Amino acid sequence: MLEVTGLTKRFGGVAAVQNVSFTVRGNTVHSVIGPNGAGKTTLFNLISGVYVPDEGEIRLDGSSITGISPDHLASLGMSRTFQNLQICMNMTACENVMLGAHLHTKSSLMRGMIGGSRRQDAELRDRAVTLMEYVGVGDYAGAHATQLPFGVLKRLEIARALASTPRLLLLDEPAAGLNETETHEVAELIRNIAASGITVVLVEHDMKMVMGISDHILVLDYGKNLAEGTAEEIRHDSRVIEAYLGAD
């Protein structure tokens, strides 16, 4: 579904991502792990169009999406969440999720001004509440974004991404800063999302979670491919153990 070949991104003289290649098959959970500064988030920003790569190619279902803007990628069925939250704090929780469905709405300003989208909006609101319940934050449907605790905001981002009905969902550290119970719930949620037919690419620090839900794992170190394989293979890979524990 997603093919990345020879991807490179430099910031000044430093190559944050260097010649990274991997393939994500449809209907799988594909995780990207690696020590801090390994280039995981940069890789996500490249795939989701936030950064333009210096070299390499990204293909979605066979056609090149290298350098395409994020709003265009959204229309191709890609959505994502952010490690450092990108919630619109000037809106309600529900409105944030409704914003996720932007591409499914008629968003002309004129139509909005004359109230032409009221009926559609009511349906949209119902769907947003359903999605909030699905990710487990249904209790906050009436709240303003500023009133929500961190763990809820994390999941609200997932609900917003789901509102765009993506085929490919990039989750950037969805469990970062969550306690054990919450992490467990998010892992369960990701499993459900994958089971519903959405391909998930996951960047995550929590090893237990990654090992538990991933079909395939890519390990990055210093911006380069270090190892690739199933959870079992990665667990026993000597290079991975070395990179994480510094053993020789």
Place this chain on the structure above:
Amino acid sequence: MKTLFSRSFIATIVALALLPLVLVNDFLIDVSIRVMLTAIAVIGLNILMGFAGQVSIGHAAFVAAGAYGSAILATHLNINPIISILVAAVGVAIFAWVIAKPILKLKGHSLTMATLGLGIIVNMILINEVNWTGGPDGMPVPPVRIGDFAVIRPLHWYWVAASTLIVSMWLSLNLFDSPAGRALRGLNGSEMAARVMGVDVGSFKTRAFVVSAVFATISGSLTAHYLAFVSPVMASFTHSVELATMVVLGGMASTYGALVGTALLTTLPQLLGGFEDFEMMFFGFILMVTMMFLPMGLVPSIARIIERRRAR
């Protein structure tokens, strides 16, 4: 939330309909007409500043463009003012769209700086093109006519201003709770999130800019025909700052806030009368105090206090 809004809207309509009963003299009617006409521009500016988060400190240029556009068409080309108001609005809309495209391609505060430049340029053109604009002295503006009937009496103007204001508020309130309104507020809250959710950020900023310019134009045209006179003061930097202060004081993204902000900042200087030289200082002070103590602005802050009381 929805019903609360429409209730406030009906209350506003009723209040505006009953207001002339308590406005005992022409002076009070005059002040309220000025408030309402200015509020139309502020409601438009709020769509750009409050919804989309794009600060304009040259919006008086569009108010003046509407005022002079309609005045020149009506005076020099003998066009019926009702048509000249519409022609000015369409002209300014096209102009705003053309200049917004390249400006919004730039990053950061470029729009703010560009609007500042625009305001200064328009002000200079109005002062220098004496043949068309009357230069620094300004020019007279013919009254609005419908057939043989000329709208001159203050009370007639009150109804013209009130109904245009109500329509403006209705448009703005609808926009707030629409996909387009959420896209605008969303790109204000997090441009990154909005882009990833498929919002064409540049296009939405451009459209918000054009819409706000049209509101300003209508406000300017009506004000010119009401006062029967326009001068370049309308396009001054002071007036631009005034409009922006009204948005901030009333409350970002709040349509009612725009009306409250305009009402307060139009009537207070009247009370201060004779301190004209201190006007700029006064607006600066209000802006500073609002930013420090009520960063959300009056209406959203009060709404939140009421909400908390209810929640208890």
